[in-house]
Every structure is written in C-alpha cells, then in structure tokens.
Amino acid sequence: MRILTCVKRVPAPGARINLTEDQRAIDARHLSFTVSPHEECAVEEGIRLREANGGTVTVLTLGPAESDEQLRYAISVGADTAELILTDGEEWDPQSTANALASRIKDLEAEGQAFDLILFGNESADAGGYQVGIRVAHLLGRPIITGIKGLQVEQQTVVARREVESGFEVYRLPLPAVVAVKEGINLPRYPTLPGRLKAKKAEVANLGPAVGIGGGLQMRMLRTPKEQQTVTTVLGRGADAAPAVVDLLAELGLLR
Amino acid sequence: MSRVMVFVGDQPGEIESQAITLGHSLGSVEAVVLGDVTIAGLNRVWSVQHPLLSDYAPEAIAEALAQLVGREMPAAVIAAGTERGNEVMAHLGALLDLPLASNIVSVDASDDDWELTRVRWGGSLLEEATLSAFVKLLTVAPHSQPAFAGSGDPEVTIFTPEIDDSLARTRVTERVTVEAGISLTTAPVVVSGGRGVGSAEGFATLEQLANLLGGAVGCSRVVTNNGWRSHRDQVGQTGTRIAPSLYIACGISGAIQHWVGMMAAKKVLAINTDPDAPMVTKADYAVIGDLHEILPAIVDEVKRRKGLE
Ligand SMILES: Cc1cc2nc3c(=O)[nH]c(=O)nc-3n(C[C@H](O)[C@H](O)[C@H](O)COP(=O)(O)OP(=O)(O)OC[C@H]3O[C@@H](n4cnc5c(N)ncnc54)[C@H](O)[C@@H]3O)c2cc1C
Ligand SMILES: Nc1ncnc2c1ncn2[C@@H]1O[C@H](COP(=O)(O)O)[C@@H](O)[C@H]1O
Numbered sequence: 001m002r003i004l005t006c007v008k009r010v011p012a013p014g015a016r017i018n019l020t021e022d023q024r025a026i027d028a029r030h031l032s033f034t035v036s037p038h039e040e041c042a043v044e045e046g047i048r049l050r051e052a053n054g055g056t057v058t059v060l061t062l063g064p065a066e067s068d069e070q071l072r073y074a075i076s077v078g079a080d081t082a083e084l085i086l087t088d089g090e091e092w093d094p095q096s097t098a099n100a101l102a103s104r105i106k107d108l109e110a111e112g113q114a115f116d117l118i119l120f121g122n123e124s125a126d127a128g129g130y131q132v133g134i135r136v137a138h139l140l141g142r143p144i145i146t147g148i149k150g151l152q153v154e155q156q157t158v159v160a161r162r163e164v165e166s167g168f169e170v171y172r173l174p175l176p177a178v179v180a181v182k183e184g185i186n187l188p189r190y191p192t193l194p195g196r197l198k199a200k201k202a203e204v205a206n207l208g209p210a211v212g213i214g215g216g217l218q219m220r221m222l223r224t225p226k227e228q229q230t231v232t233t234v235l236g237r238g239a240d241a242a243p244a245v246v247d248l249l250a251e252l253g254l255l256r
Numbered sequence: 257m258s259r260v261m262v263f264v265g266d267q268p269g270e271i272e273s274q275a276i277t278l279g280h281s282l283g284s285v286e287a288v289v290l291g292d293v294t295i296a297g298l299n300r301v302w303s304v305q306h307p308l309l310s311d312y313a314p315e316a317i318a319e320a321l322a323q324l325v326g327r328e329m330p331a332a333v334i335a336a337g338t339e340r341g342n343e344v345m346a347h348l349g350a351l352l353d354l355p356l357a358s359n360i361v362s363v364d365a366s367d368d369d370w371e372l373t374r375v376r377w378g379g380s381l382l383e384e385a386t387l388s389a390f391v392k393l394l395t396v397a398p399h400s401q402p403a404f405a406g407s408g409d410p411e412v413t414i415f416t417p418e419i420d421d422s423l424a425r426t427r428v429t430e431r432v433t434v435e436a437g438i439s440l441t442t443a444p445v446v447v448s449g450g451r452g453v454g455s456a457e458g459f460a461t462l463e464q465l466a467n468l469l470g471g472a473v474g475c476s477r478v479v480t481n482n483g484w485r486s487h488r489d490q491v492g493q494t495g496t497r498i499a500p501s502l503y504i505a506c507g508i509s510g511a512i513q514h515w516v517g518m519m520a521a522k523k524v525l526a527i528n529t530d531p532d533a534p535m536v537t538k539a540d541y542a543v544i545g546d547l548h549e550i551l552p553a554i555v556d557e558v559k560r561r562k563g564l565e
Contacts (some may be wrong), residue, residue, distance in 0.1 A: 013377075013380075013512055013513075014511055014512065015509070015510055015511055015512055015515075015534035016512065016534070017377065017380055017381055017512060026381075036494065037477065037494045038494060093355070094355070094356070095349075095353075095355055098350075125377065125378075125493070125494075126376055126377055127376060128358070128359065128375070128376055128377070128378060129346075129356070129358050130342035130343070130346055130358050130359075130395075131342070131345075131346035131349060131350075131356055131358065134343070134346040134347055134349075134350055135346065135349070135350045137350075138347070138350035138351065139350075143315065143425045143426050144426065145314075145426050146339075146343050146346075147339050147343070149487070161432075162339075163488070165439065165441070166431075166433050166434070166436075167431065167432045167433040167434035167436075168431075168432050168434070169312070169428045169430070169431055169432075170428065170429050170430035170431070170432065171426060171427065171428060171429060172429050173425055173426060174425060182494070183477075183480075183487060183490075183494045183495070184480070184486075184487025184488070184490070187481065187483060215355050216354065216355035216387060216388045216389045217355040217356070217357055217385055217386075217387050218385060218386045218388075219383050219384075219385045220384045220385060220386060221383070221384040222376070222381055222382065222383055222384075223381075223382050223384070224380075224381060224382070225379075225380070225381075225382055230538055230539070230540055232526075232536060232537060232538075232539050232540065232541065232542050233540065233541050233542070234531075234541075234542050234543070234544060235525075235541050235542065235543050236543055236544075237543070237544045237545050238543075238544075238545035238546070238549055238550060239545070239549045239550055239552075239553035240553075241543040241545070241550060241553075242550065242553035242554045242556070242557040243557055244543075245525070245541075245543060245550075245554050245557070246554060246557045246558055246561055248525070248541060249469065249502075249558065250561070252501060252502055252523065253501075254444065254445050254469050254470075254471075254501070254502060255469075255558065255561060255562065256470070
C-alpha cells in the first residue's frame with residue numbers, strides 16, 4: 001500500500017496562550033512545537049497499515065522551514081519519506097493550503113503510483129477549519145470520510161468507523177480514498193533510538209509551493225477570550241476536607 | 257433583505273436551532289431539511305427528498321445543497337458547527353470552490369466582505385477574519401448563540417436534486433449500538449482524573465464516587481495516552497466537550513487544551529497536591545493534597561451521609 005499522511009506544525013501552549021505584539025500569532029518563544037494529536041494518530045495508523053500490508057508511508061506538510069522537525073518526528077516513529085512545501089511562515093488559508101497539498105500530491109503520484117490511502121487529522125490543532133482534507137479529496141476526485149476512530153483495509157475497500165453517542169457508524173469507501181482520523185483510533189508509539197538516528201539522517205524533500213495564497217478567508221487578528229476571574233474557595237487540605245466536600249455536594253443537590 | 261439558507265439536516269436539535277438564530281441576524285432564514293422535517297417560525301423550509309439521502313451521506317447532501325444554492329443564489333449558507341455540519345459544509349465549499357469559515361461566534365455583514373470572529377484552538381483563542389465570497393459559507397460554534405424559538409407553520413417546498421449513484425460511496429452502511437452507562441456529555445457530575453491518578457487501577461475510587469453521585473468518569477489526555485482509560489472518556493480539545501453541574505478534577509493540571517473541554521461546567525472542584533496548578537487557581541473550589549487520601553475519605557463520607565454504612 002502507498003500511504004500519505006498530512007500534518008501541520010503548531011505550537012503547544014500550556015495553561016495560557018500569549019500572543020505576539022502584532023496579535024497575528026501565538027508567542028511561541030518559550031514553547032515547543034507539535035502536530036495535532038489527531039495527526040499523530042494519522043501517522044501511526046499509516047505505519048500500522050504498512051506493517052500489515054507492506055508498502056510505504058510518506059508524510060507531507062506545508063509550513064515554515066522549522067516544520068522539518070515534525071516531519072523528522074514522523075520518520076523517527078516509522079514513516080519512510082517526508083516532503084515539505086516551504087512557506088515564508090505566515091499561515092495559509094484552508095483553500096490555498098488544500099490547493100498546494102493537492103498539487104504536490106499530484107506531482108508525487110506522477111513520479112510513481114497513486115497513493116492508495118491519504119490520511120489527514122480531523123482538524124488542525126490551531127486553525128481548526130475542519131476542511132483541508134475534504135478539499136484535497138475533491139481536488140483529487142476521491143472519496144473522503146472524516147471523524148474516523150477505526151480503520152480496516154479489506155482488498156480494495158477501506159472500512160471506517162465513526163463514533164456517535166449510541167455506538168458507531170460504519171462507512172465503506174473504495175480505494176484510492178482519503179480518511180480524516182481522530183485521536184483514539186490508536187495509541188501512537190514513541191520514537192525508538194534507531195528511529196531517531198534514521199530521522200536525523202533522512203533527506204527531507206523541500207520545495208516551494210507550486211500555487212500561491214489567495215483564498216477568500218483571511219485572518220486579520222487573534223485575541224484571547226475574556227477570562228472569568230474566579231475566586232477559589234479552598235475547602236481544606238488532605239482527607240480532613242472530606243466533610244466540607246460532601247457539604248458542597250449536598251448544597252449542589254448531588255446527594256440524592 | 258438577503259436570503260440566508262440554514263442547513264439543519266434530518267434531526268434538528270438545540271445546536272442547529274442556534275445556527276438559525278445567527279441566520280436571523282443576517283437576513284431572512286430558509287431552512288434546508290432532509291425529508292419531512294419542519295421548523296416552526298420560519299417563512300420557508302426546503303425539504304430535500306432523494307432516496308440516496310435516506311441515511312447520512314455527506315457528499316450526496318453537499319451535492320444537493322450545491323444544486324439548490326446554484327438555483328436560488330442565497331447570500332449565505334449556514335450550518336451548525338457539529339461534526340456533520342462542518343463536514344457537509346466543507347464538501348459544499350469544495351464543490352463550489354468557495355471559502356468556508358467554520359465555528360464562528362459573530363458576524364458583521366454590513367459590507368460586501370463580512371467581518372467575523374471564529375474560534376481557534378478548540379475555543380481557547382478567537383480569530384478576527386474577513387470573508388469575501390459570492391455566497392458566504394459559515395458554520396456556527398456550538399453554544400455561541402441562544403436557541404431559536406418561533407411559532408407558525410412555514411411554507412414547505414420540496415426540492416428533488418439529481419444525485420449520481422457514485423456519490424453514495426460515502427454513506428453510512430451500518431450502525432452498531434454499544435451499550436454505555438451514564439454518558440459523559442449528559443452526566444450532571446463528572447469525576448475526572450489526570451496523571452496524578454497514577455494508574456488504571458487508581459481510577460477505581462473515581463468510579464466509586466461517580467457511581468454514588470450518578471455521574472460519569474472523565475480523564476485527561478495523559479491518561480488515554482498511557483492506556484489507563486479509553487479515549488471515549490477524554491475531556492478536552494481533541495476529546496469530548498462537556499458542561500456538567502460539577503466537574504471534579506483529580507490530579508489534572510489544567511492545560512488549556514483540557515480546560516476548553518470542561519470550561520462550560522457550572523462549578524469546578526480541583527483536587528491537587530499543587531496549590532498553584534492552573535486547574536486549582538481557575539477552579540471554584542479546591543482541596544489541596546494527595547487524591548489517593550482525599551477521594552477515599554470523600555467516598556466514605558458520602559456513603560455515611562447516604563446511610564449506606
Ligand atoms: C493540540 C493539543 C490538543 C490536546 N488535547 C487535549 C485534550 O483533549 N485533553 C487533555 O486532557 N489534554 C489535551 N492535550 C494535552 C494537554 O496539553 C496536557 O498535556 C494534558 O492535559 C495534561 O494532563 P494532566 O493534567 O493529566 O497531566 P499533568 O499536566 O502532568 O498534571 C498532573 C497534575 O496532577 C497533580 N498531581 C500529581 N500527583 C498527584 C496526587 N497524588 N494527588 C493530587 N494531585 C496530583 C500535579 O500537581 C499536576 O497538577 C492536548 C495537547 C495539544 C498540544
Ligand atoms: N499546512 C498544512 N500542511 C499539511 N497538512 C495540513 C496543513 N493544514 C492542515 N492540514 C491537514 O488537514 C487537516 C485538517 O485541517 P483544518 O482544515 O485546518 O482543520 C489537518 O489535521 C492536517 O492533517
């Protein structure tokens with residue numbers, strides 16, 4: 001199976017988000033970077049499918065040069081090759097991102113074979129547009145299903161499960177297909193030492209975008225929502241606080 | 257007045273009704289429903305009828321919407337920012353090559369280009385953006401608007417799209433029901449554990465307390481990553497969002513990605529060894545100390561008061 005997974009580099013904020021002075025980005029000077037947990041699972045799912053069926057896993061991202069770090073992480077856990085579509089650092093809107101990703105995917109497929117399966121995260125951690133994967137699927141003329149927490153490949157069909165309140169829904173898509181997955185579909189592995197060494201030495205194909213920015217949704221500014229000021233009532237320390245806690249439960253009508 | 261279509265699907269609920277409220281602030285609302293659903297208080301309802309739409313099929317639904325939009329040319333199409341709402345609207349945006357602004361909380365439509373505010377990072381950040389498009393596509397962040405309530409029967413127009421069988425490739429083919437206890441999303445109280453719980457077995461006391469209170473057990477991402485609980489229990493940006501009357505956070509530090517999942521709780525009680533943990537400083541109530549000593553004491557006290565011991 002030829003598998004491709006798309007990931008996006010994002011900062012990992014802690015308890016509070018601080019913005020840059022121009023309010024157009026998160027102040028990431030003291031932060032580490034990551035990808036959405038959904039995308040970590042998309043990488044892992046691709047690797048598991050390759051382990052079961054043979055083939056290759058390619059990871060693809062559009063972002064600044066530093067996105068190299070996220071691609072190498074994917075190689076350290078088992079991806080075979082990595083591709084970076086280099087931007088100048090400004091975030092691209094979903095339409096432009098999808099156009100650039102689809103255009104690179106078409107180039108990669110023209111060099112080799114088509115990807116049987118393209119995996120996305122359900123939504124990016126930062127922008128959360130819920131759409132880049134769907135747009136790419138349309139540009140490639142392939143079926144897509146999102147929100148997937150279970151995946152099986154049976155010959156030329158991918159069987160996908162989506163969690164709903166009462167249980168789950170099952171979808172069957174013909175390959176080649178696109179699937180956007182959610183955290184919980186698997187437990188991603190950690191990098192191994194040989195994996196880290198391989199990632200260090202790996203070559204990351206690094207090309208500028210073939211198509212430019214210009215979608216109809218333009219971000220102007222970020223702001224943090226007003227935070228409610230709460231006064232914390234300390235009910236006590238250690239086990240001695242139990243009666244005060246239970247008084248509170250009673251007061252809230254939860255002791256019936 | 258501009259015409260605004262609100263896609264509500266086949267099961268309009270609270271969140272869909274909030275999308276209608278936003279639609280009303282932008283123009284005259286026409287709901288688009290699947291099958292014989294009707295919505296009181298609107299002038300017009302488009303009832304989309306097609307055999308391929310008898311069960312959820314996002315691609316086919318978007319194709320039907322694209323045909324209706326092409327014929328009627330509304331100023332905007334809106335849906336609820338639910339899993340299905342976002343999915344159908346992204347298909348529609350892709351089909352029409354139009355931008356989609358997802359999970360918006362407010363819109364200023366006084367110019368040709370609309371100025372809007374949407375949520376990022378699962379709700380911990382707001383983005384001001386400009387949307388320029390011939391037909392504006394939006395989804396509405398859940399609980400950012402009040403629900404719509406109206407009376408009077410709308411005029412119902414049946415719309416029969418032409419849908420190619422091939423679009424049934426993305427369609428629900430089977431449903432599996434899983435028996436579940438009290439659901440995380442509807443439980444009045446959620447007893448939730450983080451890294452501080454230390455092990456899968458450590459959750460036994462949280463289960464006990466949840467059972468005594470008729471609540472559910474939740475957890476942080478560290479817990480699901482360690483395999484201590486199923487991801488179904490995870491609260492937060494990439495887990496479930498909940499709004500219980502009381503959220504009891506045991507050994508959870510309060511990272512922003514966890515906080516956005518439970519910030520709608522009416523009251524928060526934090527149990528933590530660290531008095532400076534963000535969960536403690538943002539909570540309404542706190543107990544400082546080791547949860548392994550505190551939780552059993554609470555369980556015993558609840559049992560005693562309930563006369564179970
Ligand atoms: C894009 C993205 C999405 C994410 N989505 C989610 C999400 O959906 N949900 C989520 O939870 N996280 C999410 N995270 C992870 C999040 O950033 C935190 O890493 C995580 O929430 C921390 O879990 P924790 O509080 O259990 O662990 P920690 O941060 O390690 O906190 C443990 C706490 O337990 C306390 N403690 C330790 N021992 C005891 C004891 N014996 N008694 C009492 N207290 C004790 C400590 O003082 C500490 O405050 C996401 C991260 C990213 C980057
Ligand atoms: N810049 C990017 N580079 C690669 N993949 C991306 C990028 N942005 C989004 N994606 C993928 O598209 C998914 C959905 O993103 P979004 O539409 O922003 O919520 C993400 O989980 C990624 O898998």
